[in-house]
């Protein structure tokens with residue numbers, strides 16, 4: 179086992195992206211990518227709250243993601259670029275390319291004096307009807323996430339997962355029981371809505387999900403008709419017996435659930451791959467469904483870039499760095515503050531009254547701790 183400090187990447191004077199206390203920084207272009215502290219100019223890969231934070235002076239993001247980003251951060255000074263459009267920032271050529279993660283998600287390509295770096299943000303390779311497909315981008319250095327960077331993470335085809343959701347729902351409806359599916363209100367909820375069979379019964383969503391549905395529809399993403407749970411008067415609640423209800427994880431165990439009477443609940447997340455997570459969640463069913471690449475997906479995405487140097491930002495950093503080095507690649511890590519795609523807290527504010535919002539952050543932190551089969555050493559920083 180190598181000493182932990184050997185995970186340090188070897189920074190060079192000519193690096194196009196470096197880690198600073200505020201976030202990932204491009205020195206020649208003078209901009210940050212998904213910074214976690216307020217900066218002058220922030221390029222945002224996608225609107226999840228660990229990547230898109232409030233407080234920056236100027237934002238740049240993909241045109242496709244503008245609606246969801248503005249629904250999360252209203253009033254920001256936002257410049258948008260179409261996928262593939264080339265912008266000049268202080269002599270650095272910048273372009274955004276689909277990351278396949280959620281609507282508008284982008285990899286950031288920077289080119290300067292013949293060198294090309296790409297920062298991935300979060301990504302997945304599987305087809306998703308609600309966002310543009312991941313595009314492999316050739317580069318010299320690839321900065322990658324590694325949320326599910328362990329060999330135990332191998333996703334089933336999403337079609338098989340949605341078939342499972344459909345048959346769970348169909349079975350519950352036949353028994354006169356509501357089907358309540360917990361999933362993140364931005365990204366996962368819309369992917370589920372676009373993929374299940376709406377002929378089975380009526381579909382309802384929690385108020386936290388609706389603003390994101392609207393942003394997706396405004397961007398031209400086809401979603402089936404969905405009603406708000408809060409529209410149904412108590413005397414009409416029998417309609418829920420045949421219904422699929424999409425709700426954020428924060429609704430679990432809240433008073434909001436009482437209206438459904440007899441129900442079956444389920445959770446859709448990549449973390450459901452871990453048996454302990456499902457048990458702790460206390461749901462009837464766990465559907466393993468992630469918007470992040472699994473282990474083979476990470477490997478093939480990295481290889482497709484042709485990059486000789488890889489820098490890992492978050493998730494299973496150490497196993498990924500070790501694997502990359504075994505492939506003969508130069509590999510290291512950046513310490514970042516990415517890793518919790520928790521948007522529920524923001525979304526719940528705009529929603530109908532929900533008693534609990536802290537459960538989400540708590541649950542995901544636990545899940546992540548469990549996923550850290552290999553402890554991540556503190557010294558993973560790629561010092562500038």
Ligand SMILES: [Zn+2]
Pocket residue numbers: 224226279300519
């Ligand atoms: Zn994300």
Ligand SMILES: [Zn+2]
Pocket residue numbers: 226228229300516517518519
């Ligand atoms: Zn993330």
